[in-house]
Amino acid sequence: MSLEDKLNAALTSREKRLIRRRLYDPSADAHLVDFSTNDYLSLSRSPALRARFLARLAAAPDVLGSGGSRLLVNGHAHAALEARLARFFRAPAALLFNSGFDANAGFFACVPQPGDAVVFDEHIHASVHDGVRASRVAARVPFAHNSIPSLRAALERLRDERPALVSGGSSVFVAVETLYSMDGTLAPLLEIVETVEELFPHGNGYVVVDEAHSTGVYGPQGRGLVAALGLEDRIFARLHTFGKALAATGAILLVTPLVRDYLLNYARPLIYTTSLSNANIVAAECSFDMLEEGEAQKVRTLVLYTTDALTPQQLSTQLLSLCAHLTTSFAAQLAARRIPTSLLSIPTELAELPTPIIPVLTPHPRPLSAHLRVRGLNARPITWPTVPKGADRVRICLHSQNSVEEVDRLVSAMIEWAESWQAAQDAVQREKGGAGAVVVAQAKL
Ligand SMILES: Cc1ncc(COP(=O)(O)O)c(C=O)c1O
Known part of the structure; x- marks a missing residue:
């Protein structure tokens, strides 16, 4: 096999296993709300x-x-x-x-x-x-x-x-x-x-x-x-x-x-x-x-709001769930690690603060991420081999400049997606359409 054939075969294999990496088109991302980058303090867009x-x-x-x-x-x-x-x-x-x-x-x-x-x-x-x-x-x-x-x-x-x-x-x-x-x-x-x-x-x-x-x-x-x-x-x-x-x-x-x-x-x-x-x-x-000058404090309020919105009750289906550590309060996690909350320099009312990285586990991260994109929200799918098999997810990264309204949109869009995905699967089950129909129904979402 020539070098070209070998390289192509490796990429094709990744394509088939849905793990082929690609660069995103930056112009396609420009209008999306950022729930994806590591720009936690939104400094990359800070006028100051x-x-x-x-x-x-x-x-x-x-x-x-x-x-x-x-x-x-x-x-x-x-x-x-x-x-x-x-x-x-x-x-x-x-x-x-x-x-x-x-x-x-x-x-x-x-x-x-x-x-x-x-x-x-x-x-x-x-x-x-x-x-x-x-x-x-x-x-x-x-x-x-x-x-x-x-x-x-x-x-x-x-x-x-x-x-x-x-x-x-x-x-x-x-x-x-x-x-x-x-x-x-x-x-x-x-x-x-x-x-x-x-x-x-x-x-x-x-x-x-x-x-x-x-x-x-x-x-x-x-x-x-x-x-x-x-x-x-x-x-x-x-x-x-x-x-x-x-x-x-x-x-x-x-x-x-x-x-x-x-x-x-x-x-x-x-x-x-x-x-x-x-x-x-x-x-x-x-x-x-x-x-x-104290920029670090700003992201923390929003993180608290988001994890409240993504309560385990709302997100505990097979289609969407939070990682176990996010369903335990952050205060309990800190206590388990013997970290006094004061040492993290967060105000007491934010003692439940988890991290600005919130993974939402789902067996279908790509369709969920695509649905969010259509709603103007950029949260990326993360799949094996970046994470272990069975732990696929859409990862939400929060930033100082994300607004509460944007977080609300994100949460509603995820729930809307889960409901429509579930409804499509239920319909397929009822019609006993077989595997082919499942694919067709899912493709529509
Ligand atoms: C945990 C960790 N260490 C190191 C690095 C590498 O840092 P840099 O992006 O500055 O190369 C990254 C970034 O991807 C990271 O996530």
Whole structure:
């Protein structure tokens, strides 16, 4: 078979399994209400941020390009942003990467040493997988999503098998995210840290936290869940990305000065690439200004309203349901994780606040998403292999600028879809039209 035939066969196979990825036509999305992007604070459309950015650009000494790798051209703006973010996030040192993907891939490929182990939540981002695959580590162990018993079992097994882990002669890295983007679940971070510290009293258990989706959303000034919990000194490395709530590009890795120095020498996605352009740095600076001024609070009121509207009673059919963690109150989830609500800096009346990511499970995510589009609403279908089989969903992402009226439209449109889908299926059943008729009836919706 020629290369062309092989590539086509792979794409056709994806097409048949309904998992072929495609770029959306941006002009088709322009008029839709955004329930899809990671722009949680709506900063990408903020007139205040835009004005600030344009003014700062106009005044900046350097705007275009960056001239090369950080190792060749250590831009003044880059170094200043690192120093600022080390202070903002209360970290000993900070290192910029061109993206969160590069930071994870670069860190995990080089920092864990031969003989070390990496243990990771089964839902961890692809960039961590890529880094670990490129590393010199043979022991790569997943644990069940957010499960402390599963993490403990994995760590205990590793200790039993590897005496150097008990003596402190080798290390284990535990990779987790704070807010998982597919389920909107929050990591039990305090228990994770406590478990690792208990099992590795020599201090050779290292927790590495990816705050991509919690940056700007949780913690004082949106500094993330680690800051909300006051765990800064007990986390080995923290990643904050700029591309989601901050509406910019790039990422900062918060580490010790030693690890920073090591990454400068060994992290290939940092060494062999042109560093962020000066305009990117100005944009990130402006977004952090907004966080410092309190932008993070705004999305929280709307999140509460939406989860109330999507009560489990309304959404508990086979066609539409909420993930289990959303049917338990957020206050109970926080209590289970021993997170005081005050530490998340949310007002008490918002103590039931879940995350701005609300997955609505359905066996038919594409037709539901298509129905929403016709109603002017953009909420994307997420299907296997991005999520496990049987956990297909339409994911709703909320933003500061979504209005209550838009949320009402979204909820009604979902219920309207479920009712008409069900009615069509009932009609088909009554007529005993067989499988073919089901397809025809569904196609009409
Ligand atoms: C959890 C997580 N980590 C890392 C990344 C990568 O970040 P970036 O988009 O800056 O490459 C993403 C984004 O897709 C993410 O969701």
